[in-house]
Amino acid sequence: MPRYAEPPRRVLSLCDGAHLSQLVVDRSDIGALFDVLLSDGYTVMGPTVQDEAIVYDQLDAVDDLPIGWTDEQDGGKYRLLPREDQALFGYAVGQHSWKKLLFPPRVTLLQVTRTNGSLEFAQSEVPEVRYAFLGVRACELAAISIQDRVFLGSGQVDRTYQTARRDMFTVAINCMVAGGTCFCVSMETGPRCTSGYDLVLTEVIDTDRHEFVFEAGSMAGEDVLSRLHGRAAAEPDLARVEYIVDQTAASMGRRMDTTGIKELLLENLEHPRWDDVAQRCLACTNCTLVCPTCFCSTTEDTVTLDGLSSTRSRSWDSCFTLDFSSLHGVPIRDSTRSRYRQWMTHKLATWFDQFGSSGCVGCGRCITWCPVGIDITEEVAAIRASLETVK
Amino acid sequence: MNLQSVRQNSELLTRLTNTELDLFESLSSEVHVVNGEILFEEGGAADMFYIIVEGKVGLELTSPGRTPMVIQSLGPGDLVGVSWFFPPFRWNWRARALEETDLIAFDAVEVRRQCGLNRDLDLEVLEAVAEEAVRRLHRTRIQLLDLYRST
Amino acid sequence: MASIAYSDRADATEATLPRAFRVTSHRAETRDTVTLELEPEDGTPLTFLPGQFTMFYVFGVGEVPISISGDPHHPATLVHTVRSVGAVTEAIVGLSVGDGVGIRGPYGVGWPVAEAEGKDLVVVAGGIGLAPLRPVVLDVLARRDRFGVVSIIYGARSPGDLLFEHELHLWRSRFDMETEVTVDRSDENWFGDVGVVTGLLPRVSFDPANTVAMLCGPEIMMKVVANEMALRGVGAENMHVSVERNMKCAIGFCGHCQFGRDFICRDGPVLPYARVAERLRVSQL
Numbered sequence: 001m002p003r004y005a006e007p008p009r010r011v012l013s014l015c016d017g018a019h020l021s022q023l024v025v026d027r028s029d030i031g032a033l034f035d036v037l038l039s040d041g042y043t044v045m046g047p048t049v050q051d052e053a054i055v056y057d058q059l060d061a062v063d064d065l066p067i068g069w070t071d072e073q074d075g076g077k078y079r080l081l082p083r084e085d086q087a088l089f090g091y092a093v094g095q096h097s098w099k100k101l102l103f104p105p106r107v108t109l110l111q112v113t114r115t116n117g118s119l120e121f122a123q124s125e126v127p128e129v130r131y132a133f134l135g136v137r138a139c140e141l142a143a144i145s146i147q148d149r150v151f152l153g154s155g156q157v158d159r160t161y162q163t164a165r166r167d168m169f170t171v172a173i174n175c176m177v178a179g180g181t182c183f184c185v186s187m188e189t190g191p192r193c194t195s196g197y198d199l200v201l202t203e204v205i206d207t208d209r210h211e212f213v214f215e216a217g218s219m220a221g222e223d224v225l226s227r228l229h230g231r232a233a234a235e236p237d238l239a240r241v242e243y244i245v246d247q248t249a250a251s252m253g254r255r256m257d258t259t260g261i262k263e264l265l266l267e268n269l270e271h272p273r274w275d276d277v278a279q280r281c282l283a284c285t286n287c288t289l290v291c292p293t294c295f296c297s298t299t300e301d302t303v304t305l306d307g308l309s310s311t312r313s314r315s316w317d318s319c320f321t322l323d324f325s326s327l328h329g330v331p332i333r334d335s336t337r338s339r340y341r342q343w344m345t346h347k348l349a350t351w352f353d354q355f356g357s358s359g360c361v362g363c364g365r366c367i368t369w370c371p372v373g374i375d376i377t378e379e380v381a382a383i384r385a386s387l388e389t390v391k
Numbered sequence: 392m393n394l395q396s397v398r399q400n401s402e403l404l405t406r407l408t409n410t411e412l413d414l415f416e417s418l419s420s421e422v423h424v425v426n427g428e429i430l431f432e433e434g435g436a437a438d439m440f441y442i443i444v445e446g447k448v449g450l451e452l453t454s455p456g457r458t459p460m461v462i463q464s465l466g467p468g469d470l471v472g473v474s475w476f477f478p479p480f481r482w483n484w485r486a487r488a489l490e491e492t493d494l495i496a497f498d499a500v501e502v503r504r505q506c507g508l509n510r511d512l513d514l515e516v517l518e519a520v521a522e523e524a525v526r527r528l529h530r531t532r533i534q535l536l537d538l539y540r541s542t
Numbered sequence: 543m544a545s546i547a548y549s550d551r552a553d554a555t556e557a558t559l560p561r562a563f564r565v566t567s568h569r570a571e572t573r574d575t576v577t578l579e580l581e582p583e584d585g586t587p588l589t590f591l592p593g594q595f596t597m598f599y600v601f602g603v604g605e606v607p608i609s610i611s612g613d614p615h616h617p618a619t620l621v622h623t624v625r626s627v628g629a630v631t632e633a634i635v636g637l638s639v640g641d642g643v644g645i646r647g648p649y650g651v652g653w654p655v656a657e658a659e660g661k662d663l664v665v666v667a668g669g670i671g672l673a674p675l676r677p678v679v680l681d682v683l684a685r686r687d688r689f690g691v692v693s694i695i696y697g698a699r700s701p702g703d704l705l706f707e708h709e710l711h712l713w714r715s716r717f718d719m720e721t722e723v724t725v726d727r728s729d730e731n732w733f734g735d736v737g738v739v740t741g742l743l744p745r746v747s748f749d750p751a752n753t754v755a756m757l758c759g760p761e762i763m764m765k766v767v768a769n770e771m772a773l774r775g776v777g778a779e780n781m782h783v784s785v786e787r788n789m790k791c792a793i794g795f796c797g798h799c800q801f802g803r804d805f806i807c808r809d810g811p812v813l814p815y816a817r818v819a820e821r822l823r824v825s826q827l
Binding site for chain 3: 400426447449458460461462463464466467468489490530533534536537538539540541
């Protein structure tokens, strides 16, 4: 069972055995959620349709959500399809993950000024943000928890991540749809949200009703819930939530056998399968861009034209690039084979040694967004199968 | 002279039985050379071989127009020269003392003759010399890698 | 003399902000390597442990990890011995006295000098690898009575590539330490040893069952020496190597320096050989 980092303190305050409020909110009243969050000064970020995909962006109102849309995903394939109903959250995940907000693709770190050969260094301001994330799936809660471990829990603390994370309000969602590349069940990260949120909702949609079953997960969540209009949740509502979650769990697009996976990979670093995948992999870095837990970055110093000052910024980087492992100008991981191996063994094996859990949450993004459809679950299965035949 | 004191540092002498060591002793003599003194020349007949007791000997090759340079140095316990054991029994290198050096010199011709008579002795000496040659090959290969150069 | 106090880990704010330092001395060691002495503009000495490194920043060029090569008992002057191997190091080597630079650190896990107390110590350095080991030697010499037999083996490409020549002479003239130096290729004026560093191992006396070995140099060299020492009975857990990898942040975030499970900036650069022996055998790890 993967272990997750501690959620931010204010979320913990209610979780230890206290009764958590539940509320059923009708579709016609759901707009109030936006009103409350916006009036509390949050910038609401959530799913919206853009360029024929569902991405995460700033939302102003309910209508910004991908109402009536779903997605069809497979290896190297993503497309939006209209639903038969008008569900607000009837899809899986797109190419964006919440890391784009907590660990932004580009951040200014510091400024250097040069006066008479002498240097002065000043830390850049971290923008104050107050995000409300609307629509966080269970796999994404797990991913955030994993990145908490990376950026907050391993000795050093990342200021940008800490600032964004501190005041964040999380509205999680129990998925009603399993994506074609999803395997959160295998990774034990979902589809049910169990912790790390202020509110969790499950969308219930039939011909005769359209409601949201809310459950609070923190004091802040309780507070927001108390300002929404709805009816108390009854047994049938909770049973329906369980049913939806079970249905989603039963229709996962992929599965991965994680038995002894760390040893399976680390004891087979010269397995021929790595050569096999290297033939297909383009080292395009898509998988690392879309992966919600990938955290590699690089720093860049940019000098002004007058040569008197310089800015250091941090940007996303990928272990798939040739110069990622460059030492004295020569890459250590020269081949695509070695780089794919690095990514997969880090994600599924050495991550355990570093952070106490798997680095993979089973969201399937790397499979969907790989232009040649490389499937991490298939790669693991292939190595496992080849060894079993040998036995 | 007593080889027991040198024995612990020498791979070759360690392999010999006490009887064989006595034989080697009877074929040995002490040699002292000063800095720069030549032990044997390139191309010369390998009639003697040496084990260093104290000091330093360098192996070098000469070539017209080039100052000879040491390509490998040997120290206490090392066998100077392996070519004495293999036909055509001629030196491929020049051996020159790099400082005041004490050595034990052995009559290579007689040792070879004794090895021809005694199969066990032959095998032991062969193993010791071959092992030394392999070790030097390995080290030379690492030297060839030129590990400390900038890329 | 007391052992050095471990400098506290910087918090988030300080960890990524360089401090202004000024070059106070520039000495060419070889044709491509210089030793720089630097002093902090704010006067606060950068205390460090042997084996640690800083991120050295040159305005307009960039930042690279450089081992500290100075005396840990005299941290007021920061000493770095740098070899020109790329754009940034080329710029560092070209710095002049008075130039301002940025330094952040120290970072990393250093050499286990305390572990060697009461035992024999063998230090084996290859090429620029002597730079991160020099602080060990200086620390040990300052507290010589705490250690058993101390030996230094140093291999360089050629006599012209020897570092710290003056100091090497001083070390070689000491009676309480054995210093052996060899070169891969000699010149007309070299009467010292010629050949790989492993050839010098039989010359130094140490008790394999009670020895700590510290190795630094090209990976192949460290592997070969470790194998040779293992054959002599030194346990893999008592040998320590310094691994080098690409670094951007030096604080465990950017991911560049990963070597298997270890972040070299934070779990290394010094690692027990027992921990990394297998990984060193995997190509392009």
